[in-house]
Amino acid sequence: MRISQLFGKRLREIPTDADTESHRLLLRAGMICQLSAGVYSYMPLALRSLRKIENIVREEMNLTGAQEVQMPSLQPVELWQKSGRETAMGQALFHLQDRKERDLVLGPTHEEVVTDMAGRNVQSYRDLPFTLYQIQTKMRDEPRPRGGLIRVREFTMKDAYSFHASEEDLDFTYKQMVQAYKNIYRRCGLPAIMIEADSGAIGGKDSQEFMAVTDIGEDEIIICDGCGMGANVEKAVSIKPKASCNPMLDIEEVATFEHKSIEQLTTFLKIPAMQTLKAVFYYADGVVVFIVIRGDLDVNEVKLKKVLHAADLRLASDEEVKCAGIIAGAASPVGLRGIKIVADESVLSGANFVAGANKAGYHLKNVNYLRDFTADIIADIAKAKAGDACTICGGTLRTMRGMEVGHVFKLGISISGKLGANFVDESDAPRPIIMGCYGIGIGRLMAAIIELNHDDKGIIWPMSVAPFQIALCPLYVDNAAVVKQADSLYKGLTNLGYEVLYDDRIESPGVKFNDADLLGMPLRITVSPRSLEKGSVEIKLRNNPQAEVVALDNAIAKVKALLAG
């Protein structure tokens, strides 16, 4: 490809609207063009890279025995009503009507469609197992698109679905998929770690996410360096520091005046936060729920949602709290009636806590679980945080941020059961098909690759996913010898099957070098009068500042060697 023919302008100035490095570089390299919030066109360079990523994904999927299909974006809303996910997806679903005023949605994912299709084509356990996948466009009306390709409303996703007669069989495929995912990230040059994850609204058992570790990631990851455990903070469990466990003392009311927050209270009473009980109020599916948790800990809403089996959960408003008869700032589970109380396990790990007195301006000292209050539910609903101990090895946990570049999980029968996708087993009994599902966002994966492979000059493409392998830079194209040699290299390398981006423009060396660095092809060949005088050209790797002078006769052999290694 000659640069003079390449569609798309490179930008010298940094777009101010872009805050993440991958977004800035994608724009500056002329790879993407924004149409509206979270909606982008992929220009030639981007598409070349995306196709390479897709092909790696496709190869790895095919190796597991998965079969490629293509499913529609246009989906009848009834399917989503049947699975119960029309409400679960909420506003993220794009709705539309056809000319007969039939309600349709644009597919945000394909569990429903694939399950419907599987159900129509499976009768017996003898038809199982199989895995289907597609590389297809998803549409989600995200509340807030951001970061260029990192969170968008229309995107390409590889989604795979496996169908089984038994849990054991699902386990087998699940492991295969995990391995395929690891292969994919390795081949794409993206270091990604696998962590424990929450399976989200769909439910299901095992769930793992693949994360690219980067500060701009949207997720918080809890990591144990001791045993290698990693988990999304939504899911992570940990051992919290222990509060003192002295023998129980008699309960005692104490005036605390305007000291309401845990911070004010601990300063006023000169006690550590872990000696207090904090009350937090949530609004779960229309009712106010009273949460009790040790003062030094925070509520993990994902865990809480799961414990409550709530479809909708948010912090209660001041108004709702008041209506529920709670005295905010002095609220306490002690003596409370007529409201659901959920306590975190931490209320058991200590004694003689300070809690509210349900009386403005007062708190109670020496409050103890069981003796002084009980809860309707007691469970782990606390957020794990850096410094906590690992539940597996006891090591100290730390946190980092990550970008989700893949998600695998065991769906089980949550969709097939609702859609009536059944098979008959050996004993002729009908049972819902057991499913697994596995997704990778292709565009986001490319953004993650750029995010983790760049310098201040531009992108540094891993060889496997670079739009072109070689940047060919002739300097002084008014020099006939230079042009002749460059043309010959271009032809020679192209004939050998290499992808060459040929900078045939009449531009100064600085411009060409800077563009080559910005676009980030792994290998650069410079042809100039200076090196031709010595019968040689310069070959330089993008990730190595040192260029190598190579005799013309050896140039192609050298390129071969570098690209093979």
Next chain:
RNA sequence: CGGGGCGUAGCGCAGUUUGGUUUAGCGCGCAGCGUUCGGGACGCUGAGGCCGGUGGUUCAAAUCCACUCGCCCCGACCA
């Protein structure tokens, strides 16, 4: 949905507070000519804008007011 910011030439911005001195500027990019050129060269000439939209106030609006549309960031949200 809550909070913040922004919409002026293809891109990056100034001008808006205090309406008139602007025929709306600047830098980059773009077109033509010439000189250059091993890390984003220079000179000359030139093209390009209903100042996001609508309505109002005024003798006069990029500038003031109202409404509206869009974009970005934080949060909520997010298989």
